[in-house]
Amino acid sequence: MNTAVTSEQVMHWLDEVPDPEIPVLTITDLGIVREVRVDESGGAVTVALAPTYSGCPATEAIEQSVVDALGEHGLDDVAIERRLSPPWTTDWISDEGREKLKAYGIAPPAEGAGKRALLRGGRAIACPRCDSLATSLVSEFGSTACKASYRCDECLEPFEYFKCI
Amino acid sequence: MNADEALLTYVLRVADNALITGQRMIERVAGEAELEEELANANFALDYIGQARMLYTYAGELEGEGRSEDDFAYLRDTQEFRNFLLAEQPNGHFGDAIVRQFLFESFYLLQLEALADSRDKRLAEIAARAEKEIRYHLRHAAQWLVRLGDGTDESHARVARSLAEQWRYTGEFFAGDEVDSILQSEFRGPDLDALREQWLANVTEVLEEATLAVPGETFMATGGRQGLHTEHLGFLIAEMQHLQRAYPGASW
Secondary structure, three states: OOOOOOHHHHHHHHOOOEOOOOOOOEHHHHOOEEEEEEOOOOOOEEEEEOOOOOOOOOHHHHHHHHHHHHHHOOOOOEEEEEOOOOOOOHHHOOHHHHHHHHHHOEEOOOOOOOOOOOOOOOOOOOOOOOOOOOEEEEEOOOOOOOEEEEEEOOOOOEEEEEOOO | OOHHHHHHHHHHHHHHHHHHHHHHHHHOOOOOOOHHHHHHHHHHHHHHHHHHHHHHHHHHHHHOOOOOHHHHHHOOOHHHOOOOHHHHOOOOOHHHHHHHHHHHHHHHHHHHHHHOOOOOHHHHHHHHHHHHHHHHHHHHHHHHHHHHHOOOHHHHHHHHHHHHHHHHHOHHHHOOOHHHHHHHHHHOOOOHHHHHHHHHHHHHHHHHHOOOOOOOOOOOOOOHHHOOOOOHHHHHHHHHHHHHHHOOOOOO
């Protein structure tokens, strides 16, 4: 690699790396790309990523897809740094990401991850299809750790909700 | 014991609690009564194993002898594990498992909240990450406990028995030793007396909602953190480590 790259350029390329579990979102939509560093020669790149959940099985897959994506742009000296702090929360999902989630049929996380009470439920979640607030929680868990299962009592469609954490 | 040794021991204790709890939950995979619980349980287990991995990796760096997360998980014998006795108790019926998770997570959440403020940056980072997950787990366990306790006569009676049987393992949470003292003084670790008070208040609130009586003073079993375990841990370890013991270095 002879041509120097800039961190902005790398960030732009990372804009195209999808999340393996919710492919309509890119990793920049998710807010997990914390920093891109390019060394002075412009050859070696370090990408700092925040893991979402401790046990997220996609963590390694995402790291590999970053290495692969940058490799396709001719960068073969890419180091991944896992950055735990500050911890990722769903508040980091971009507005664009929230729109994409909704269009995909997944209700985006209600803002304000905060500390919910142990026994009392949270706020009502709007149906991503008909926007009704008359929805019921079916299960705190869905097809992945980050989603809960809901049902819309208005249009009767089941949908997934990207949980706040 | 110096501060470095205390920190290493402490990190291993937290890691062992996470791993053994996660392993117990894995045992329930494909054994739940309904699909939603199946998903919840598997997801919880993943969180625990993920937390254990981060903590073991850190322990390996603190120790500086080249041990990896797998070495700690798969190549130590029962007496070397430092988890609470409660964590290793068998799953039993659904109510038993819910009570175990509820009692432990009520403590673990407070422990993580305190550790997130620790002077040891790495431990604080891991705790801050894990805390968000355990808060969610605890909500799940607490809600089920209320449903079972305030449910039918049968579910109430069974879960009351689970509580009476497992309460004896909760004293260990607060039986501090030199490691806890050093962690508190040198690394701004948890104040166990304050934690006990908060734990009891939180647990009492949920038990009352569940129409369950808070068990009275009773004999408290300890020993987990000295490596003196109940007979149940050996079987868990044997199953968990079988593959690495039979085929050393196997990976996939």
